[in-house]
Amino acid sequence: MPEIDLTALGEARKMVGFSQKKIELSGHTVAELLRAIGTLDGENLYEKLVCQGKLRGDYAVLVNGLSVKPDQLDMEVKQGDQVVTMAILRHLHGG
Amino acid sequence: MATAVTPSVTRGDGQWLPSTCGMCLHGCGIQVYVEDGVALKIEGDPTNPDNLGKLCPKGNAGLSRLYDPARVLKPLKRTNPVKRAGVDPGWVEIEWDEAMDIVARELGKIRKDDPRKLLVAIGDFQRILFWGWPAVFGSPNFFTSLGNYCGGSYHPVNGSVDGSFAAINDYERCNYWIQIGSGDGFSSHLHVSGSSKRMADARMRGMKLVVLDPRLSTAAAKADEWIPIVPGTDRAFVLGMAHVLVHELDRYDREFLRQRTNAPYLVGEDGFFVRDEKGRVLVWNERENHSGAWDEVPADCVALLGSFEINGKKVRTGFQVWKDILATHTPEAMSQVCTVPAEAIRRIAREFVDAARIGSTIELEGKTYPFRPAALNYYRGSQSHSNGLFDNMTYKLFNMLVGNIDVPGGHLGVPLDTRGFFVSPGESGQLKPEPHQLHPAPPFKYPPDSTHLMEWFPIGFDAGQLNTETILSPERFGLKYQPEAMMLYHSNPIWNMPETDKVEEIMRRMKFVVAIDIHLTESTQWADIFLPDRTYLESTLLNCLEPPVVTGHSVRQPVVEPLGDTRDAYEILTDLAQRMGFLDNWNDLLNIVCGFAFNTRYLLEPSKRYSVEEIYDRFAHSIYGDDKGLEWFKKQGHTYRPRTAKEAFEPYGNLRIPFYFEFIKQTGAELEKQLKAHGVNDWPLENYLPLPFWKPSQVIEDGKKGYDLYAITFKDVIHTFGDTVVMTWLTEVSEKDPIHQGILINSKTAKKLGVETGEKIRLVSPGGRIEGRAQVVEGIHPQVVGISNSITREYVTNDKVNYKGSHFNRLLTGSLRYTDGATGGLESTARVRLEKVSY
Numbered sequence: 001m002p003e004i005d006l007t008a009l010g011e012a013r014k015m016v017g018f019s020q021k022k023i024e025l026s027g028h029t030v031a032e033l034l035r036a037i038g039t040l041d042g043e044n045l046y047e048k049l050v051c052q053g054k055l056r057g058d059y060a061v062l063v064n065g066l067s068v069k070p071d072q073l074d075m076e077v078k079q080g081d082q083v084v085t086m087a088i089l090r091h092l093h094g095g
Numbered sequence: 096m097a098t099a100v101t102p103s104v105t106r107g108d109g110q111w112l113p114s115t116c117g118m119c120l121h122g123c124g125i126q127v128y129v130e131d132g133v134a135l136k137i138e139g140d141p142t143n144p145d146n147l148g149k150l151c152p153k154g155n156a157g158l159s160r161l162y163d164p165a166r167v168l169k170p171l172k173r174t175n176p177v178k179r180a181g182v183d184p185g186w187v188e189i190e191w192d193e194a195m196d197i198v199a200r201e202l203g204k205i206r207k208d209d210p211r212k213l214l215v216a217i218g219d220f221q222r223i224l225f226w227g228w229p230a231v232f233g234s235p236n237f238f239t240s241l242g243n244y245c246g247g248s249y250h251p252v253n254g255s256v257d258g259s260f261a262a263i264n265d266y267e268r269c270n271y272w273i274q275i276g277s278g279d280g281f282s283s284h285l286h287v288s289g290s291s292k293r294m295a296d297a298r299m300r301g302m303k304l305v306v307l308d309p310r311l312s313t314a315a316a317k318a319d320e321w322i323p324i325v326p327g328t329d330r331a332f333v334l335g336m337a338h339v340l341v342h343e344l345d346r347y348d349r350e351f352l353r354q355r356t357n358a359p360y361l362v363g364e365d366g367f368f369v370r371d372e373k374g375r376v377l378v379w380n381e382r383e384n385h386s387g388a389w390d391e392v393p394a395d396c397v398a399l400l401g402s403f404e405i406n407g408k409k410v411r412t413g414f415q416v417w418k419d420i421l422a423t424h425t426p427e428a429m430s431q432v433c434t435v436p437a438e439a440i441r442r443i444a445r446e447f448v449d450a451a452r453i454g455s456t457i458e459l460e461g462k463t464y465p466f467r468p469a470a471l472n473y474y475r476g477s478q479s480h481s482n483g484l485f486d487n488m489t490y491k492l493f494n495m496l497v498g499n500i501d502v503p504g505g506h507l508g509v510p511l512d513t514r515g516f517f518v519s520p521g522e523s524g525q526l527k528p529e530p531h532q533l534h535p536a537p538p539f540k541y542p543p544d545s546t547h548l549m550e551w552f553p554i555g556f557d558a559g560q561l562n563t564e565t566i567l568s569p570e571r572f573g574l575k576y577q578p579e580a581m582m583l584y585h586s587n588p589i590w591n592m593p594e595t596d597k598v599e600e601i602m603r604r605m606k607f608v609v610a611i612d613i614h615l616t617e618s619t620q621w622a623d624i625f626l627p628d629r630t631y632l633e634s635t636l637l638n639c640l641e642p643p644v645v646t647g648h649s650v651r652q653p654v655v656e657p658l659g660d661t662r663d664a665y666e667i668l669t670d671l672a673q674r675m676g677f678l679d680n681w682n683d684l685l686n687i688v689c690g691f692a693f694n695t696r697y698l699l700e701p702s703k704r705y706s707v708e709e710i711y712d713r714f715a716h717s718i719y720g721d722d723k724g725l726e727w728f729k730k731q732g733h734t735y736r737p738r739t740a741k742e743a744f745e746p747y748g749n750l751r752i753p754f755y756f757e758f759i760k761q762t763g764a765e766l767e768k769q770l771k772a773h774g775v776n777d778w779p780l781e782n783y784l785p786l787p788f789w790k791p792s793q794v795i796e797d798g799k800k801g802y803d804l805y806a807i808t809f810k811d812v813i814h815t816f817g818d819t820v821v822m823t824w825l826t827e828v829s830e831k832d833p834i835h836q837g838i839l840i841n842s843k844t845a846k847k848l849g850v851e852t853g854e855k856i857r858l859v860s861p862g863g864r865i866e867g868r869a870q871v872v873e874g875i876h877p878q879v880v881g882i883s884n885s886i887t888r889e890y891v892t893n894d895k896v897n898y899k900g901s902h903f904n905r906l907l908t909g910s911l912r913y914t915d916g917a918t919g920g921l922e923s924t925a926r927v928r929l930e931k932v933s934y
Contacts, residue, residue, distance in 0.1 A: 007695055009683040019679075019701050057535060065693040082695045086687055 001026055002079040004033060009086035012059065015039045015048055030061060031073040033083060045085060061085050113140055113732025115638045115651040117631025118153035118160070119815040120220035121145075121286045122638040124733055125154060127654040134158055134632060134655050139288060144645045144735050149288040152813045156824040161632045161658070163822065165893040166613055168659020170194035171625040178603055178621050180589075186625070191662065194624050199674035201607040201623075205580045206233060206675060211544055214562065214578040214605075216240045216586035216618075218816070219664070221631075221638055221651070223533075224688050228668045229582070231680040235537075235545040236578060238559030240591035245475045247556045247920030248483025251530035255554070255759075256491050256752050257501055258517035259508025260532045261285060264470040266293035268457075268504040271450030271469035273443065274314055275307045275329045275490070276476025281314040282812040284474050285509060286641055303450070305443055307332060307435075308476065309807055310839065310881045311874025322443075323876040326805045326924040328433035329477040330486045331789050333493050335429030335437070336444035338421045340496050344445065348453045351465065351498030353399045355747070357525050358414035358495075358754035361386060361403070366785060368523075368757050369410050376523040379403050379412065386410075389523050413755030417492065417786050424789060432789060434878070447471075451497035452504075459503060459740040467497055468504030475923070476807070481794070481913050483920035485787035488756060492787065495754055501745055508746065512639045513646045513718075516746035521758075526750040528758050530554040539766065541773040542573035547919075551770070551778065553762050558919030559588070560909035563597035566604070573773070583610040584664070585628070589617040590817045590888065593907030593921065594862055611664055614821060617890040628664045633657040635707045637714050637728065640735050646742070647735025648718070650728035665707040673704060689714050756785045759917065779916030793912050794926050797861050802926035803878075804844075806858055808903040810884045811835070820888045829885040837870030838901065839881035840929075845871040848929060855932040860925040862908035866932055867901035880927065 004023045008016045017040045025033055034046035049059045054070040061068040062084040068075055077083060109130030116123040116137075124143025128136040137157045141148030160166075172194065175185035205212045210233025217226055217239050229237035246261075253259045263285055264272050278284055280294030298304060298317070306318040307329055315321035324332060340347050352358040361369040361377045368376045375388035381398040386405050400418065402411045411419070426437035450469035457466035471494055478486035491500070499505025510516050511532050521527030530536070531554075540550040546565045547558050565572050581602065592598045602608065602621045610622040619625055628634075636651035662670075672681035679701035689710065691697045697713040699705055712725035719734060728734070763783020770778050794805070813829050814820055829835040838856060840848075850856060852871045857864055858880065867886065875881050882903040889902050906925035907913070913922040 005695070007692070007698060009686050009692060010680065013679070013683060013701065020698075058538075062692060065695075084692045084695060086683070086692055 002028065002077065002081070004077055005080070005082045006033070006037065007082070007084045009084065011087040012045070012049075012085040015041075016045065025077065028076050028078070029073065030063065030068055030075045030077055030083075033077055034061070034073070034085075049085065059085065059087055109135065112652065112654045113650065113729075114632070114654055115636065115649045116150065116154040116157065117221055117651060118151075118157055118819065121641060122221055122649065122651075123150060123154055123286065123288045124649050125150065125157075126732075127632065129654050132655055134161060140732060143640075143649060143733055144289075144647075144737070145286050145640050146288040147292050149292055151288045152825060152828060153815060153819055154288065156819075156822055157632060159822050159824040160613070161630050161655070163614070163893060165615075165821070166630075166658070167615060167625055167627040168661055170627060170660070172197070173623045180599055180617075180620070182620075184620055184622070191660065194626060195670055195674060198609045198624050198626070199671055202232070202580060202582075202609070202671070203675045205607075209576055210234045211236060211576055212579045213582065214546060214580070215582040215584060216559070216588045218585035218587075221636060222664060224685070225665060225668055227684045227688055228672070228681065231672070231677055231684045232675075235549065236547070238547050238557050238562065240559055240586045240588040244591070244921055244923055245479060247558065248478055248487050248915050248918040249474065249920075250532060251554050251556055251918050252484065252487035252491060253508060254517065254530045254532045255528035255756065257508040257747055258510070258526065258529045259746075260511035261509040262472070262506055263290075263509055264472045265468075265504050265507055266290070266297050268466070269297060269302055269468050269470050270504070271303050271305075271447055272297070273305045273307070273447065273471040274318070275333070275471065275473040276478070277472055277474035278312065278314060278810075278812070279472055279474065281317060282312065283810060283815075287812060289644075303446070309805070309876040309879040310809055311872075312809065313811065315874075322435055322439060325432075325434050325876060325878055326476070326807050327480045327792055327794055327922075329473070330482070330489045330787065331424075331429040331432035332435050332440060333471070333489050334421065334424040334787070334789055335426040335433075335440040336447065337489070337493050337496060338424045338429075339426060339441050339444035340448055341418050341421050343441070344448060346448045346453065347496040348451075348467075348498030349399055352414060352495065352754060353397055354394055355498070355500075355751060356495060356754035357751045357757075359397045359399050359412050360389065360523070360755060360757075361405070361410040362413050362416050362755060362757075362785075363408060363410055366757075366760055368755075369405060370523075374522075377405070377410075379410075413785075416755065420786060420788050429789065434876070448497060451499060453497055457503050459744070462740065464740070464744055465498055465502040466504050467499035467502050469497060470494060470499050470504070470506040472506065476809075479920060479923040481792045481915055481920070481922040482782060482790055483915045484759075484782050484917045485784075485790060488787040492754065495752075500752060501743075501747065503744060507743065509641070513648070515742060518746050518748070518750065520750055524749075524751050526747050526752050528554075528753065539769045541769070541775070542575050546574065546578060548572060551766065552917075552919045553766055554759060554917060555915075555919035558914055558921070560593050560921050561911065561914065561919070563592070563594055563601055564910050566601045567597060573775075577604070579605060580607040581605045581609075583608065583612065583618050583622065585612055587616040587618045587817055589621075590902070590904070593904050593909035593913075595902060595905045596863070597909070611667055614818075615890070615892045616817075617888070620890060626667050627659065627661040628667070629653075629657050629661045633661070634663045635711055635725070637711050637725075640733065645735045645737050647733060648715070648728070649733035650725070652729045663707050665710065669704060678702060678704060685710060690717055693717075759783055760785045763917065779911055779914075782915055782917040792922065794922060794924050797926035800861070802860060802928050804858075804927050804929060805876075805879045806860065806882065806903070806906050806925045806927045807879060808882050808884055808887070808923070814884055817884065817888060820885055821893055823893060826885070829883070833870060834872070834881075835883040835885035837868035837886070839870050839872050839875045839883075841875050841877040841879070842871050842873055844877045845869065848931075850929070850931065857930040857932050858906060858927040859930060860906040860908075860927045862925060863905040865901050865903070865905050880929065
């Protein structure tokens with residue numbers, strides 16, 4: 001089973017209750033990883049971050065620094081991968 | 096890569112230290128001569144590729160900010176509870192602990208009650224990484240009190256066309272440059288120090304420069320041709336030129352429009368694209384005379400022009416729709432609007448398309464690109480108007496007519512930072528529009544969370560001017576709360592915003608105001624606590640070397656020991672986050688905006704407090720690897736590399752850029768549905784249109800009510816925003832220049848009104864009134880009066896700076912009627928009548 005280094009930032013950290021953790025994953029995809037991470041309210045990250053099979057527009061998942069596209073939740077994750085989940089910032093504006 | 100700084104001058108036993116200028120937002124490379132701990136001289140860093148060793152007057156005068164005797168060097172507490180303009184706050188100096196306790200206590204109460212009740216006005220563009228502090232506090236209510244004046248409509252259109260933030264013509268290869276309402280290459284906007292050199296070089300090699308401006312600006316004075324124009328009518332001039340190209344000369348880049356844009360996409364009578372059952376946009380196959388999906392009709396068969404019928408319904412190509420619109424925009428008709436003679440419109444259009452060399456190519460780095468050495472450049476004066484969306488669309492479309500978007504010689508997008516253009520595939524082969532470069536579009540919400548109604552501007556920017564309207568009339572917008580506290584972060588909204596009286600009124604209503612700044616200003620007079628920041632010569636930062644010329648970073652470092660008892664703004668914001676219990680959120684935000692989330696080796700721990708040096712050391716390492724940390728930058732100054740042709744040109748690749756802005760129409764239709772569902776029926780939706788045309792703005796209407804003149808403001812290279820107007824060295828310069836000594840009025844107009852130089856006059860607009868001394872000049876349009884920003888400050892703490900007091904913004908109106916309803920862009924021109932003031 002691959003071991004994934006997971007980091008949760010911002011709202012995602014509040015959902016899961018930790019900042020960094022090693023996750024032993026029985027599957028091999030981003031979707032399976034998100035389902036494997038329980039949230040404090042008894043659900044899992046997949047239920048929180050995914051809507052109609054696509055990653056919600058206000059959240060990002062990075063695998064080794066690369067953004068997972070909304071419809072690429074079947075992307076493979078493997079041993080030692082660094083995965084970050086985070087909210088995309090809403091209120092940064094300027095001119 | 097950079098080489099060590101080579102000082103041009105060496106004196107005594109001191110040393111030259113590399114750093115980055117902070118006198119405006121662009122961050123030129125500097126070197127500072129320091130002897131015995133005292134900074135004695137600032138020069139441009141000759142090794143910095145952005146400013147090429149040049150430095151503008153502001154940068155040269157930086158020492159007068161550092162050593163300004165009027166600087167605040169210790170935290171201040173207000174003792175006079177009465178808050179009014181001109182009232183002495185009764186400042187007393189206090190210790191940092193006491194000041195931070197008070198701020199954390201007062202803001203902490205707000206945060207516990209409803210964090211949206213904190214309203215934050217932000218400046219300090221170079222430290223944009225910190226702009227998210229209000230968001231992690233929990234408030235959506237932060238706005239730059241500067242940006243809406245300039246880029247409210249500009250940035251969303253750049254982002255939509257090619258994923259850029261700004262744009263500039265190709266200095267190196269352009270041969271015919273039309274400049275409208277901009278100081279690029281002369282006095283302002285993108286990297287003026289280096290750009291002045293680039294512009295001078297271009298003119299030396301024979302580039303023709305045509306400048307449209309109501310006033311004989313520096314650019315106009317240096318141009319081959321100055322065309323005075325009525326403010327806010329530049330679009331009419333360009334629409335007239337587009338008419339000439341499309342209807343009279345029949346000269347435009349058909350291949351670019353057909354293959355690189357969505358101009359051939361078919362549009363139905365409802366204004367939306369026509370799609371097949373799979374959702375693919377249709378084009379017309381002119382060889383076989385039928386429609387087909389955009390990706391199924393061979394490229395050489397796609398019709399660019401034409402009206403057709405599909406299933407009994409009329410359709411036209413997007414290009415045909417604009418051509419039909421342009422039919423009425425003849426030079427004669429547009430001349431009536433903008434006052435430029437029709438023959439001049441025709442001549443400039445002809446010269447432009449001649450110079451564009453449509454069909455020519457150039458080889459760069461082994462690849463062949465289209466070569467279009469003619470381009471139209473524009474900025475604040477030409478598009479900061481209440482129909483700014485149409486202004487910006489018009490200028491982009493005019494450039495597209497000659498196929499010069501992001502090709503050598505042409506009109507080049509400038510990405511936000513070193514990440515480059517935000518380019519990704521959208522629908523039906525189009526580039527995905529990115530009108531929001533700094534954050535995703537805020538989702539619609541009713542009632543809105545933000546007092547500047549960002550939830551109702553899905554393609555808009557930052558309509559900070561609307562704060563007054565919403566806070567003073569919350570019921571009109573369904574706002575269920577009122578801001579009770581304000582943070583002024585290097586921001587002076589009373590000076591920066593329109594309708595000064597109303598801004599003062601909302602500040603009067605605040606229960607608590609905290610300011611982080613260097614000087615006392617018109618706005619910080621209303622603060623309860625003033626927290627003194629350090630100047631750019633005493634603080635730390637890694638600054639992005641601005642594209643499009645190069646990519647890289649330069650360092651800002653303390654060149655002297657910080658004066659007094661001041662603190663770096665980062666340390667202030669971090670301390671407040673810690674005291675109020677959201678240090679973890681703050682660190683998470685920095686993890687995201689500094690890019691540490693993309694390189695987890697440098698992630699900040701949620702509960703640990705980091706110094707500003709630690710943040711930028713990680714920032715440097717995360718981008719440049721193990722061998723380049725903050726210490727490396729402090730010694731070397733900067734690292735950079737030229738952007739490659741592949742990075743700079745045709746960033747859209749095979750994706751089509753929008754000629755027909757259908758997504759804007761779609762966005763407006765969706766917003767209308769959402770607003771109506773909540774009973775909001777009076778929101779200005781009329782600008783959500785896919786193509787621009789001439790539409791008079793509110794200021795044109797105001798002219799029918801007896802306000803016969805136009806009032807504009809302008810700045811010279813000597814000043815930026817309002818900050819520098821209180822600096823002695825710079826005001827000594829500007830006070831000697833006649834254009835900064837009074838209200839500019841054309842000699843013919845002055846004669847007609849019986850006004851002479853030095854005479855006291857009053858300008859009255861629908862929004863307010865100001866008084867000042869007349870300055871009769873030749874170099875301004877007869878229908879226009881001009882007010883330099885050098886004479887606008889009303890509150891000056893340095894007794895060596897003379898009171899000026901003709902605050903232009905008092906003439907402006909900040910309401911929705913004077914705002915572009917789609918972009919939030921502010922109208923920056925006022926109609927006025929002139930009155931003589933009798934004694």
